[in-house]
Structure formats: C-alpha cells, structure tokens
Amino acid sequence: MTVIVWIVEGTWPACVDAARTHTPANADLVLLHVTGHEVPGAAHGAYAGLLGRARPDRDPGTAMEHLAAASAEQLLASAAKRLGRPCARQERSGSVEREVVAAAEGADLLILARDGDRTHLGPRSLGPAGRFIVDHAPCPVLLVWPETAPSTTTIPPHHRQPPQSPGHHPGR
Template sequence: MRVLVWLTEGTWEAAVDAARELASGRDAEVVLLHVDDVATADAWSAASAGLLGRGGAAPSATPLAGATRQLLEAAELRLGLPSSTDERAPHGHERVETVVVDACRDADVLVCSRDGDRPGPHSLAPPTRFVVDHAPCDVVLVWARG
C-alpha cells in the first residue's frame, strides 16, 4: 500500500499522525509530499529584489526552500516510520491542487488535513476541496488538532 501524505503549513502534524496510524504494522510505503506555493515563492523573490535595489542579484534560494526542507524533516521525525519525501512546485499556470492530484496517481491513499474554518461548509479551503473531489485514490481527511 502506498500512502501519500500531503503536508501543508499549519495542519501537517494531523496528517502525519493519521498516516502513522494507517501505516503502522502494515507493509506500507509512506511518501511525504510538499508542494511549494508559487505565489509565496514569488513574494519572497519580489521582496528580495526590492530590498536589493535594481542592480543587486537576488539570492538563488529563497527562505521558502529552507522552510520546506525543515518541514519535511520534522514530518519524517514525527512519523517515526521509514518514508520518502517528494517536494514539488507548480510550473507555469499550474496550481498547487493539480500538482497534488497528479502526485496521487501512484498512491493507494492520500492523507490530508482540513484547513478551513471549522465546522461547517468552509472546513476545506478551495485547493483542498479540489484535491478531495479529484484525487484518483482513497482520501483520508482529518481535522487539524490544536
């Protein structure tokens, strides 16, 4: 069984905990997925360029890249099971949610967290709603604890 865990800032802990429960004691391959939000990365780049002025060179790596690595490492540690990581970024006009759905193609189950206001019809942000509606595998959807 291949378990894909979609890690999003603010709710990733609940998804990792649910994946651990699901995968423990089973022959499961766990993949921790993080998809960089292009809008956030663009904001970092624009801020760097603005701070450096017209002639300065922007840094080659944004603080976002370091934060993503830290998040993946923290998730691996919290999971406490053998796992691999998959870091992706949308290209062109692609959106985060379509990248996640594409990553689900080889998964048996996707584990993700609710990320909207709770409870009610807005318990899923639009990208998460899209993933839940279009994932080509089973989806385990959990409440973020906290």
C-alpha cells in the first residue's frame, strides 16, 4: 500500500498523525511537499523588468528558491520525525495542486488537510488548492481537519424551496 501525505506549513502535523493512525505499519509512506513557482517567479520577473539582466547573481528569485528548498527540507524532516516510521520524502515544484494530483497517480491513498475556512463545516473549509486536489485525485482521499473540527452548529440552516405548482412559471 502506497500512501501520499501532503505536507504543508501549518497543517502537516494533522496529516502525519492521520497517516500514523489510519495506515498499516507496513504501508509505503511518502511525505510530499510542493513549492509553488509564484513567489520566486514574481521576484525573477520584477528583477529582470526593473533592473535588467546584467547581474543574474543578484536576482532575488534565486535566493527565494534556495530559501524555499531549505524550508521544504526542514518541513519534511520535521514531518518524518513526527511520523516516527520509515518513509520517503519527495519535494516537487510547480503548480501545487497539479503536482499533488500527479504525485498521487498510482497511490492507494492521499492524505491532506483542509486548507480553507476552518471555522465552519462545509465546502468553504477547502481552499482552491484543496478543492482541486479532492476533485481530481486519482485515488481515495483522506481529508482531515488540522485542528478540532467545528461544531455541527456551524452548518448553515437548510433553506427549502417551496414546492412549485405544476403550472407555475417564475418570472412571467
């Protein structure tokens, strides 16, 4: 059994704990971190646009890429330590949600945490990346709350539409 555990700053402990709790001891666990290209790409572009390309050694985008890689390594190391069992570590870069979906190809399970509004139950508890991953994952998904789930009292009230009479045509 191969299990991919998506490691993201702020929510990774819940994903690691879910992997420990919900996967067999002999599962092949892969801790996955994806670094998006947005911030380093913007820094590269701003530097090139404002200052030209005369001094590529001073490009702040390159420094940001190095910082992101070091941060990802530290995050994966912390996650592996918390997991406390053998695992592989994988670092990818690119479109975050697409890289997570691609990494899950052939996996038996993908574990991820909610990345949206975590103060209420409901669809907004998934941000754009999480929603994309849940909708496109090529394997079963275990979706966890990074902290205690909100109460069921946070579910919006159910608003039923009154039944329409057979000859009723709204808007006429």
